[in-house]
Amino acid sequence: MKIPSPVSWSCAAVAVWIFGAGLSAQPANEYHVIRTLHPGGEGGWDYLTVDAAHQLLFVPRVTHTQVLDAASGAVVADIAGQKHNHGVAIVPSAGRGFISDGDDASVVIFDLKSYQVLGKIKAEADADGIIYDAATNKVLVVSGDGGVLIPIAPDVDPKNGAADPEIDLGGKPEYLAVDGHGRAYVNLEDKDMVAVVDLKTAKVVAKWPTAPGGSPVGLAIDPANGRLFIGCRKPQKLIVMSTTDGKILADLPIGSGVDATGFAGDAYASCGDGTLTVVREVQPGQFSVIQKLATATGARTLGLDPETHTVYLATADFEAAAAGKRRVAKPGTFKVMVVDASPGH
Numbered sequence: 001m002k003i004p005s006p007v008s009w010s011c012a013a014v015a016v017w018i019f020g021a022g023l024s025a026q027p028a029n030e031y032h033v034i035r036t037l038h039p040g041g042e043g044g045w046d047y048l049t050v051d052a053a054h055q056l057l058f059v060p061r062v063t064h065t066q067v068l069d070a071a072s073g074a075v076v077a078d079i080a081g082q083k084h085n086h087g088v089a090i091v092p093s094a095g096r097g098f099i100s101d102g103d104d105a106s107v108v109i110f111d112l113k114s115y116q117v118l119g120k121i122k123a124e125a126d127a128d129g130i131i132y133d134a135a136t137n138k139v140l141v142v143s144g145d146g147g148v149l150i151p152i153a154p155d156v157d158p159k160n161g162a163a164d165p166e167i168d169l170g171g172k173p174e175y176l177a178v179d180g181h182g183r184a185y186v187n188l189e190d191k192d193m194v195a196v197v198d199l200k201t202a203k204v205v206a207k208w209p210t211a212p213g214g215s216p217v218g219l220a221i222d223p224a225n226g227r228l229f230i231g232c233r234k235p236q237k238l239i240v241m242s243t244t245d246g247k248i249l250a251d252l253p254i255g256s257g258v259d260a261t262g263f264a265g266d267a268y269a270s271c272g273d274g275t276l277t278v279v280r281e282v283q284p285g286q287f288s289v290i291q292k293l294a295t296a297t298g299a300r301t302l303g304l305d306p307e308t309h310t311v312y313l314a315t316a317d318f319e320a321a322a323a324g325k326r327r328v329a330k331p332g333t334f335k336v337m338v339v340d341a342s343p344g345h
Contacts, residue, residue, distance in 0.1 A: 031278055031293050031311075037073025037336040041066055045314045045334065047087040047129070047175075047260065048303025057303060057312055057336065058097065060085035065099055067115060070305075070312070073336060077115035082108060087130040089139050094154035098139045100127040107141055107150075109158040119158025123150050124166070129175035135182050136199045138164070142173035142186060149173065149186060149197060167202050169195045175260075177221035177228065179243060185228055187216040194219075194228065194241065208246025213239040218261035218269060229267040229279070231258035238269045238279055240287050250287040252279055259300035264309045266290070272300035276313065276339060295337055298327065311339040 043061035050057060056076060057068040062084055067077040083103035090097045090112060099108040105127060106120040124146030132139050138151040148166040156162070171188030173195070178184050184197040188207070192214045196206040210216045210230055218231025221243070230239040231254065238261065240250040257272025267279040276293040298315040305312075314336050316329035 031276070031291055032340055033293075033295065033337050034340045035338050037068065037338065039066060039068050039073045039075050039334060039336065040332045041075070041078070041334055042331065043334075044329070045301065045316075046085065047301055048312050048314055048336070049088040049090060050303045050305045050310075050312065051090055051092075052305045052307050053092065058088035058090065059314060059336070060087060060099065061334075068336070070310075070338075079108075079110055079115055079117065081117060086128045089130045089132045089141075091132050091139065091154040096154055098130060098132075098141075098152070098154075100130040100141050102126045102128055102143075105143075107139070107152060107163075109156075121152055121156060121158070121161060121163050123163065124148060129173065131176060131178065133178040133180075133184065133199065135178065135180050138199065140176060140178070140184060140199075142169070142176055144172045144174065144189070147172055149176070149184065151199065151202075165202065167197060167204070169197075169204060170207070171195065174217045175219045177219050179221060179223045179226075181223075183243075185219065185221065185243065187219050187230065189215055189217060192216065194230065194246070196246075206246065208241065210239050210241070211248075212251050213237040218258055220261040220263040220267060222263050222267070225281070227263075227281070229261045229263055229269075231261040231269045233258055236271075238267065238277060240267075240279075249285060252277070252287060252289050255292070257300050260302045262302055262304035262311065264304055264306045266309075268302060268304065268311055270295070270300055270302040270311075270313055272298055274299060276302075276311065293339065295339070298329070299337060313337040313339065 055070040059066045065079040082101045105125045109118045124143035126145035130141040151164040171191040174187045174189045176186040186195045213232030215234040220229045226243040228241040238252045254269045254277040255271030255273040255275035262268045269277040274297045278291040299313040303312040317333035318327040321327045
């Protein structure tokens with residue numbers, strides 16, 4: 001075997017460096033729609049919640065909540081009895097799930113095994129974004145009309161219990177994220193700000209502007225690196241913000257009609273115009289749009305499996321929109337698009 005000379009090794013190293021730099025500058029389109037689930041059923045939809053351990057999707061459908069097999073799309077259960085639901089939080093350690101019902105001003109509690117409704121807890125009108133915070137062991141729900149964050153103990157008596165005292169946010173919240181150390185970050189859509197809440201003292205400790213982004217709706221967090229990813233509608237941007245001091249680290253273009261963001265290695269913004277924007281921190285403190293994936297019109301909300309990086313996008317087929325009117329989904333066409341989110345870093 002011929003042993004390369006030192007000069008040959010040097011040239012090879014330069015060639016590899018140049019090739020690698022080219023790949024870094026122009027990353028391949030790594031994300032794609034791998035299949036579409038067709039569970040059907042009537043009603044609109046909102047935030048999807050992924051139960052990664054059991055490969056289930058919880059999908060609010062306005063008056064009922066579907067539980068879907070994430071692989072096949074088969075309807076495992078259908079939880080009825082809501083007026084206008086928005087999101088689901090699951091607490092496996094308590095064996096319970098929680099559904100925010102804005103029109104009923106309540107949070108519905110159900111059993112995670114039988115899917116039977118156990119009861120409901122009074123909240124506020126327009127109860128919307130809902131998540132579970134393991135650090136404080138609280139279910140957190142925000143009310144847009146009430147302008148409050150409401151903590152709920154997972155083991156609350158579902159028949160006669162009550163939520164913890166409300167936390168006034170000073171604006172209309174849309175969605176929230178937690179850092180795992182007792183802080184919550186809440187989009188205030190009408191104020192173009194993020195409210196920082198100390199959950200231990202139940203107080204807002206800071207408010208940070210989202211400019212140059214406005215009308216913030218989607219929110220996700222990279223707790224390890226201290227980044228918030230904020231989906232804004234006016235203008236259409238994904239804002240990257242430091243969780244330390246609210247400093248804007250980047251503002252990146254996204255599609256129109258964003259409703260949700262997610263983070264699992266990369267950040268994702270799902271938009272109603274039929275695009276999924278993928279953002280990566282390519283160098284410490286440097287962020288780039290690595291892909292704008294075509295999805296489908298109306299696919300504005302997402303659920304994310306943090307283990308597999310699989311993204312689930314909800315939408316339907318639509319009738320042609322009449323002048324000045326919103327699109328109307330065709331009956332029975334509700335579907336979930338599954339995006340392969342293996343980033344291959």
